[in-house]
Amino acid sequence: MSGALLTDVSPPAAEQPTEAEWAAAVSAITRLPADGRVLLICHVNPDGDALGSMLGFGLGLRQLGVRHLQATFPGRPEVPEPLQAMPGLDLLVPATAADPDPDLVICFDVAGVSRLGDLADRLDRAGAALVLDHHASNTRFGGIHLVDPDAAATSVVVEKLLVRLGVPLDAEIAECLYIALATDTGSFRFDMTTPAVHEMAARLLATGISPGEISRRIFDTRPFGAVRLYGDVLGRTQLEPSAAGGVGLVWTYATLADLARHGQRPYTLEPLIDSVRCTAEADVSCVLKQVTEAEWAVSMRSKGATDVSAVAVALGGGGHRLAAGFTGRGSAPEIVDAIRAELARAGRPGAAGAGMPSADLQDRE
Numbered sequence: 001m002s003g004a005l006l007t008d009v010s011p012p013a014a015e016q017p018t019e020a021e022w023a024a025a026v027s028a029i030t031r032l033p034a035d036g037r038v039l040l041i042c043h044v045n046p047d048g049d050a051l052g053s054m055l056g057f058g059l060g061l062r063q064l065g066v067r068h069l070q071a072t073f074p075g076r077p078e079v080p081e082p083l084q085a086m087p088g089l090d091l092l093v094p095a096t097a098a099d100p101d102p103d104l105v106i107c108f109d110v111a112g113v114s115r116l117g118d119l120a121d122r123l124d125r126a127g128a129a130l131v132l133d134h135h136a137s138n139t140r141f142g143g144i145h146l147v148d149p150d151a152a153a154t155s156v157v158v159e160k161l162l163v164r165l166g167v168p169l170d171a172e173i174a175e176c177l178y179i180a181l182a183t184d185t186g187s188f189r190f191d192m193t194t195p196a197v198h199e200m201a202a203r204l205l206a207t208g209i210s211p212g213e214i215s216r217r218i219f220d221t222r223p224f225g226a227v228r229l230y231g232d233v234l235g236r237t238q239l240e241p242s243a244a245g246g247v248g249l250v251w252t253y254a255t256l257a258d259l260a261r262h263g264q265r266p267y268t269l270e271p272l273i274d275s276v277r278c279t280a281e282a283d284v285s286c287v288l289k290q291v292t293e294a295e296w297a298v299s300m301r302s303k304g305a306t307d308v309s310a311v312a313v314a315l316g317g318g319g320h321r322l323a324a325g326f327t328g329r330g331s332a333p334e335i336v337d338a339i340r341a342e343l344a345r346a347g348r349p350g351a352a353g354a355g356m357p358s359a360d361l362q363d364r365e
């Protein structure tokens with residue numbers, strides 16, 4: 001990918017949604033006709049923030065009396081097992097059954113059109129398109145933007161919009177938003193865990209939801225096959241202390257054969273990056289997850305010295321400064337070569353990915 005792209009699409013300075021944007025979002029919803037059709041979409045391979053934000057907002061719209069309401073995401077209609085008890089799942093339809101021309105489409109946790117897959121056409125076909133997101137790399141697709149790069153999760157934006165719509169938090173909405181917030185803050189460990197985040201968590205917990213039970217279900221339960229799979233994949237992890245301009249790279253990969261051998265679904269691999277990024281000797285961590293013969297979902301993390309979002313954008317993806325990803329094509333060694341090359345570029349003074357830890361440190365999805 002060219003250097004021009006790296007600089008062309010580097011994220012703009014963080015800007016909050018304006019009052020005009022909030023007003024436009026509220027009126028897009030309150031001015032829906034009585035039989036208005038609303039389609040909610042979150043990103044492909046949804047995580048806790050994508051699903052939780054979408055379903056929590058969907059439950060809020062239901063409270064407002066929106067009757068023709070669907071929630072969906074592109075690709076295979078498979079909800080990761082840990083998220084299968086989330087409230088509001090009855091709103092979900094497969095992408096193939098999604099309303100082709102809704103009055104309003106609302107996107108959640110989607111940084112760019114490519115994350116909408118085959119559902120991207122709804123942006124043109126819908127009467128209006130509202131985008132709720134917190135990615136600094138958000139490309140400002142769609143018509144109405146509520147994009148807050150300072151928000152720890154998209155669910156922070158969702159809660160604010162629900163307040164403006166006069167929807168009170170009930171336990172079901174709260175559980176969705178809590179799962180979203182806990183997912184993207186790494187269970188309230190990452191730098192974006194501000195006082196405001198804890199205040200939001202307090203409002204959610206005040207509805208009576210059970211944080212211990214939710215955390216066990218979402219983060220601390222996996223099949224034995226997954227534990228064995230992790231053993232195999234972590235066992236082949238490579239450390240390159242001099243890579244990434246000297247701050248170090250640690251990486252591993254998981255193949256479709258690994259998944260098949262242990263009888264596991266691809267989403268089982270999502271938490272794996274958290275084990276790899278523990279490595280003290282490397283700032284940058286990567287996990288390559290094979291999706292098809294020559295296609296890999298790549299997760300990248302930094303501890304603070306590297307803007308992995310710039311690297312991911314240069315390789316066709318996106319994300320946040322400290323948590324980013326892209327779709328890699330070719331063999332695993334070829335993709336790691338490309339990452340090494342971009343990291344070396346990013347490590348040079350003045351390059352887009354260079355830099356010391358800054359005040360806007362983020363580690364969220």
Ligand code: AMP
Nearest residue numbers: 299300317318319323324325326327365
């Ligand atoms: P993940 O490593 O999948 O947890 O993703 C980390 C961050 O990178 C999230 O903010 C994602 O939105 C973003 N990301 C991951 N994969 C892609 C991709 N293929 N294109 C754009 N952004 C991505």
Ligand code: MN
Nearest residue numbers: 049109154365
């Ligand atoms: Mn998110």
Ligand code: MN
Nearest residue numbers: 047050109365
């Ligand atoms: Mn996400």
